[in-house]
Amino acid sequence: EIVLTQSPATLSLSPGERATLSCRASQSVSSFLAWYQHKPGQAPRLLIYDASKRATGVPARFSGSGSGTNFTLTISSLAPEDSAVYFCQQRSNWPPFTFGQGTKVEMK
Amino acid sequence: QVELVESGGGVVQPGGSLRLSCAASGFTLSNFGMHWVRQAPGKGLEWVALTPYEGPYEGTIKYYADSVKGRFTISRDSSRNTVYLQMSSLRVEDTAVYYCAKDLGNAWYYLDYWGQGALVTVSS
Numbered sequence: 352e353i354v355l356t357q358s359p360a361t362l363s364l365s366p367g368e369r370a371t372l373s374c375r376a377s378q379s380v381s382s383f384l385a386w387y388q389h390k391p392g393q394a395p396r397l398l399i400y401d402a403s404k405r406a407t408g409v410p411a412r413f414s415g416s417g418s419g420t421n422f423t424l425t426i427s428s429l430a431p432e433d434s435a436v437y438f439c440q441q442r443s444n445w446p447p448f449t450f451g452q453g454t455k456v457e458m459k
Numbered sequence: 460q461v462e463l464v465e466s467g468g469g470v471v472q473p474g475g476s477l478r479l480s481c482a483a484s485g486f487t488l489s490n491f492g493m494h495w496v497r498q499a500p501g502k503g504l505e506w507v508a509l510t511p512y513e514g515p516y517e518g519t520i521k522y523y524a525d526s527v528k529g530r531f532t533i534s535r536d537s538s539r540n541t542v543y544l545q546m547s548s549l550r551v552e553d554t555a556v557y558y559c560a561k562d563l564g565n566a567w568y569y570l571d572y573w574g575q576g577a578l579v580t581v582s583s
Contacts, residue, residue, distance in 0.1 A: 395504070440506075446522045446523065
């Protein structure tokens with residue numbers, strides 16, 4: 352089973368700042384990685400798939416990069432509505448599909 | 460637009476059974492894989508089961524997490540636009556919010572639409 356490790360656990364930033372979230376895989380997942388945004392009481396939302404492709408309707412301030420074992424989700428200029436938990440997920444070696452434990456982004 | 464609505468959650472005793480339903484609308488269910496994913500209190504997301512897109516062989520192949528294999532059964536009824544998760548021999552550690560989610564395509568294995576979730580509490 353591929354383990355995904357996300358860092359940091361919590362990111363506290365001000366609106367307008369740049370957020371950089373990391374996801375590291377225990378073995379190579381090629382580019383088969385997605386990022387999701389999850390707000391309390393809401394359904395999770397797909398942001399990025401295949402490491403760098405933005406899902407339909409996702410603002411351009413969200414971007415993904417990386418391949419192999421190291422991946423990054425970047426929010427170029429934080430908006431207040433970006434407060435959420437962000438999860439990565441791999442589909443390279445399954446079952447099971449696995450998720451990271453999440454990074455919480457909060458506004459200062 | 461695409462909508463997924465889970466139902467059937469509730470409180471059940473250890474060893475008991477429960478069936479979750481996921482009513483799908485806004486897309487043709489038979490053309491997409493469908494997943495169940497859960498989130499235990501204070502924990503991250505855990506993938507539970509997949510009924511993949513199989514074309515004319517719809518419903519014949521299923522995949523499960525080891526933690527639920529042999530106890531949970533995923534199924535779909537495209538005529539009713541509904542996906543099910545039959546859960547039996549429930550354990551306290553199965554307590555979670557259960558989400559159904561649609562696959563991005565017929566074999567992409569990314570989840571592009573999710574329901575709001577159904578809470579399952581296993582407690583005596």
